[in-house]
Amino acid sequence: xxxxxxxxxxxxxxxxxxxxxxxxxxxxxxxxxxxxxxxxxxxxxxxxxxxxxxxxxxxxxxxxxxxxxxxxxxxxxxxxxxxxxxxxxxxxxxxxxxxxxxxxxxxxxxxxxxxxxxxxxxxxxxxxxxxxx
Numbered sequence: 833x834x835x836x837x838x839x840x841x842x843x844x845x846x847x848x849x850x851x852x853x854x855x856x857x858x859x860x861x862x863x864x865x866x867x868x869x870x871x872x873x874x875x876x877x878x879x880x881x882x883x884x885x886x887x888x889x890x891x892x893x894x895x896x897x898x899x900x901x902x903x904x905x906x907x908x909x910x911x912x913x914x915x916x917x918x919x920x921x922x923x924x925x926x927x928x929x930x931x932x933x934x935x936x937x938x939x940x941x942x943x944x945x946x947x948x949x950x951x952x953x954x955x956x957x958x959x960x961x962x963x964x965x
Contacts, residue, residue: 865919869912876908911953918946
């Protein structure tokens with residue numbers, strides 16, 4: 833039992849100052865990334881299945897072309913996977929900084945770059961879908 837407790841001491845962080853609050857912030861950010869990834873994958877699925885919130889009347893031809901739905905769905909799926917990777921990377925980097933007692937509220941460049949690409953993909957999808965309709 834003592835061997836396990838000595839191994840676990842490496843992973844334990846003393847709860848001094850705002851350590852618990854900082855860890856909860858990391859968890860909340862990871863969950864926000866996962867929620868965004870789920871929404872992006874839902875958008876990807878709805879583009880592939882041509883699902884609409886308001887159904888079109890029976891006699892009306894579909895305005896969505898097959899040529900745009902597959903690439904847009906692929907972009908949204910890639911953005912979803914990039915969001916998950918960015919969230920996990922940010923969580924592990926922040927947790928390592930908490931463990932090493934370093935300040936971690938500085939801007940993380942790779943995470944910012946990945947999330948900028950995701951935002952551009954979302955904005956481009958919105959523009960394409962608005963122009964198509």
